[in-house]
Amino acid sequence: MTGFTTERLGWRPWLAPLAEDELTDAHHEALVDRARAASPYFRLLARDPDVLHARTKTDQDIFYNPDGGLPRAERELAATATSRHNGCVFCASVHARFAGHYSKRPDDVRRLLDEGVDARQDARWRAIIDAAVSLAATPSALGAEHLAALRAAGLDDLAISDLVHAGAFFGWANRLMLSLGEPTQEEQ
Amino acid sequence: MITDVIDHLAGIAPGSSLDRLRDRRPDAREHAQRGYDALFTPDDEDEVTLVERDAVAAFVTGLHQDLTVARFYADRLAELSPGLLKAVEAEIEAGRATGPYGVYQGALAAESREGPRYRAGDPAALGVRLAAAFEHAHLLVFRPREARAEALRDLRAAGWSETGIVTLSQLVAFLSFQVRVVTGLRLLNQEGVSA
Numbered sequence: 001m002t003g004f005t006t007e008r009l010g011w012r013p014w015l016a017p018l019a020e021d022e023l024t025d026a027h028h029e030a031l032v033d034r035a036r037a038a039s040p041y042f043r044l045l046a047r048d049p050d051v052l053h054a055r056t057k058t059d060q061d062i063f064y065n066p067d068g069g070l071p072r073a074e075r076e077l078a079a080t081a082t083s084r085h086n087g088c089v090f091c092a093s094v095h096a097r098f099a100g101h102y103s104k105r106p107d108d109v110r111r112l113l114d115e116g117v118d119a120r121q122d123a124r125w126r127a128i129i130d131a132a133v134s135l136a137a138t139p140s141a142l143g144a145e146h147l148a149a150l151r152a153a154g155l156d157d158l159a160i161s162d163l164v165h166a167g168a169f170f171g172w173a174n175r176l177m178l179s180l181g182e183p184t185q186e187e188q
Numbered sequence: 189m190i191t192d193v194i195d196h197l198a199g200i201a202p203g204s205s206l207d208r209l210r211d212r213r214p215d216a217r218e219h220a221q222r223g224y225d226a227l228f229t230p231d232d233e234d235e236v237t238l239v240e241r242d243a244v245a246a247f248v249t250g251l252h253q254d255l256t257v258a259r260f261y262a263d264r265l266a267e268l269s270p271g272l273l274k275a276v277e278a279e280i281e282a283g284r285a286t287g288p289y290g291v292y293q294g295a296l297a298a299e300s301r302e303g304p305r306y307r308a309g310d311p312a313a314l315g316v317r318l319a320a321a322f323e324h325a326h327l328l329v330f331r332p333r334e335a336r337a338e339a340l341r342d343l344r345a346a347g348w349s350e351t352g353i354v355t356l357s358q359l360v361a362f363l364s365f366q367v368r369v370v371t372g373l374r375l376l377n378q379e380g381v382s383a
Contacts (some may be wrong), residue, residue: 047350053219054225087292092312142372144375174332
């Protein structure tokens with residue numbers, strides 16, 4: 001495997017996904033978005049449809065809910081920092097592209113991938129990345145000092161809660177992506 | 189009756205400011221709970237038994253060292269299989285570490301960080317399936333970057349089906365999420381929401 005990248009990668013499962021023609025209505029409901037039936041990752045998770053459904057609805061509200069809180073760019077930044085720290089090259093590639101796109105700061109995101117979570121950033125991104133990385137630790141190292149830094153950087157309670165959820169969600173997603181298959185150079 | 193496990197574990201009271209904060213993300217709130225329900229009160233236990241789910245949960249949350257969360261899952265296991273709890277507690281002791289760590293291949297080799305590679309201390313007490321599940325859970329919790337196809341072959345050899353492995357992986361990964369949400373919300377709750 002190469003290092004962290006913002007290129008589009010594929011992902012190859014190590015267990016057999018369900019075949020597209022095996023998917024029932026219940027599976028499609030679990031996939032939420034019908035287009036996801038094309039993805040071997042989601043068709044593999046469809047082996048346990050109830051958990052997949054809960055996972056997907058949780059994911060979408062954490063990242064897409066536009067009602068205040070942390071801007072989308074910084075939810076994606078938290079996802080990228082968590083993935084970078086845990087070592088999920090695939091997740092980091094996807095969410096680094098989102099973070100770069102929504103923030104219009106692709107070079108800063110790129111530096112996070114290239115140099116790691118300690119790479120130079122402005123004060124607000126520093127606080128967000130530090131909080132995400134501390135939360136990614138096992139046991140968690142997130143503390144009152146991180147919340148104080150986030151408040152000093154202008155985050156309100158909903159924004160901090162969004163950051164916690166975005167980081168925590170990638171504690172979930174990274175572990176599935178890393179352990180059920182591997183990234184490939186060709187996009188699928 | 190606990191209707192929302194995250195609220196229960198983070199100490200969020202109905203009508204409190206944190207309660208209102210969580211309502212701003214209603215789907216995330218509802219489906220974090222539904223994920224818990226799907227994992228711990230599944231429609232059937234053909235692929236992963238209820239005891240296996242509670243034992244893995246007690247092990248994984250014990251490794252995260254959040255005492256409230258760990259106690260919650262240990263109590264669940266104690267209710268379902270009191271004899272197994274002592275064995276699981278010994279495995280938690282043996283498996284404690286600080287992560288994430290692990291060896292990278294190729295371009296990232298310079299970022300490799302060594303750490304313990306847990307093996308079940310008393311596989312006889314756990315049984316073949318659970319011993320393999322604990323070793324896999326420890327890999328996922330602490331060094332997910334080292335996950336390989338071979339690890340899934342070890343689970344297959346211990347009797348886990350492909351669907352069972354998906355559920356087991358979701359269980360470990362979901363708990364990694366849940367415990368972190370609890371940690372973060374509890375911190376916010378303790379310092380008093382300012383909004």
